[in-house]
Amino acid sequence: MKTLGELLKTQRNSKRISISSASRNLHIKREHLEALESEDWSKLPEPAFIKGFIKNYANYLGLDVDNVLAVYRRGYDEKTYQSKSWGSSKVRRWMISPNKIITLIVILAILIFVGYLTVQYSSILSAPKLEVISPQDDSTTAVSAVQLIGKTEKDVTVSVDGEFVPVDAEGNFSRQITLSEGANSIVIITSKRLSPKTKITRTIRLSK
Numbered sequence: 001m002k003t004l005g006e007l008l009k010t011q012r013n014s015k016r017i018s019i020s021s022a023s024r025n026l027h028i029k030r031e032h033l034e035a036l037e038s039e040d041w042s043k044l045p046e047p048a049f050i051k052g053f054i055k056n057y058a059n060y061l062g063l064d065v066d067n068v069l070a071v072y073r074r075g076y077d078e079k080t081y082q083s084k085s086w087g088s089s090k091v092r093r094w095m096i097s098p099n100k101i102i103t104l105i106v107i108l109a110i111l112i113f114v115g116y117l118t119v120q121y122s123s124i125l126s127a128p129k130l131e132v133i134s135p136q137d138d139s140t141t142a143v144s145a146v147q148l149i150g151k152t153e154k155d156v157t158v159s160v161d162g163e164f165v166p167v168d169a170e171g172n173f174s175r176q177i178t179l180s181e182g183a184n185s186i187v188i189i190t191s192k193r194l195s196p197k198t199k200i201t202r203t204i205r206l207s208k
Contacts, residue, residue: 002071003039003071003075004036004039004054004068004071004072004075004076005036005037005038005039007063007068007071008036008037008057008058008061008063008068009037011061011062011063012037012061015061015062017061019033019034019037022057022060025060026056026057026060028053028056028057031043032044032053033053033057036050036053036054036057039075039076041076050072051069051072054068054069054072055069126195126196127190127195127196127197127198128152128153128156128190128191128192128195128197128198129152129153129190129198130150130151130152130188130190130198130199130200131150131151131152132148132149132150132188132200132202133149133150133151134146134147134148134149135147135148135202135204136202137201137202137203138203138205139204139205140204140205140206140207141179141204141205141206141207142206142207142208143179143206144178144179144206145176145177145178145179146176146177146179146204147174147175147176147177148160148174148175148176148177148186148188148202149172149173149174150172150173150174150188151170151171151172151173152167152171152173152190152198153171153190153192154167154169154170154171155192156171156190156191156192157190157191157192158173158188158189158190159188159189159191160175160177160186160187160188161177161186161187162187163175177204179204179206180206181206181207181208182205182206183203183204183205184203184204184205184206185201185202185203186201186202186203186204187199187200187201188200188201188202
């Protein structure tokens with residue numbers, strides 16, 4: 001009884017068809033047709049593709065497709081092929097190529113750009129930081145004037161009791177506050193474009 005390869009090759013030769021012509025007419029690579037005729041399964045893709053090649057080749061050669069597939073099944077163990085050859089085929093499919101490297105670089109650049117925009121957007125919409133270093137809240141003094149000292153972010157506007165206070169390049173600011181007898185509420189507000197404001201209130205009591 002002939003094997004699959006012998007059946008295909010004998011029929012092709014009887015019709016005087018070259019393997020190159022068969023490859024060209026069937027749009028199947030020559031090495032795949034040669035692998036079918038030599039039954040070199042290691043040079044062929046997954047079983048589903050092999051069956052497709054066999055059907056097209058059998059039809060082209062005028063053979064009974066069902067009979068040819070039956071011969072194929074008798075002489076070929078798909079489970080063995082899947083455990084040995086298919087795995088290696090998958091590894092080859094994931095080999096690094098220049099196109100994949102370029103794609104990865106483009107994706108990485110896009111992710112970095114999106115991350116940058118996210119950070120900038122968050123920075124714009126977040127309330128500016130504000131720290132009042134002196135005086136301490138809810139404190140009492142006998143001196144009629146205190147020095148307000150604070151720190152914020154750069155490019156931020158600071159107002160103390162409704163009056164703007166200059167901020168240096170590092171975000172530091174200060175202002176002398178004249179106190180009235182009793183409790184004095186000092187309101188410090190920082191703001192920047194499109195962001196919510198930050199507000200801190202200091203209560204200082206002047207006792208004479």
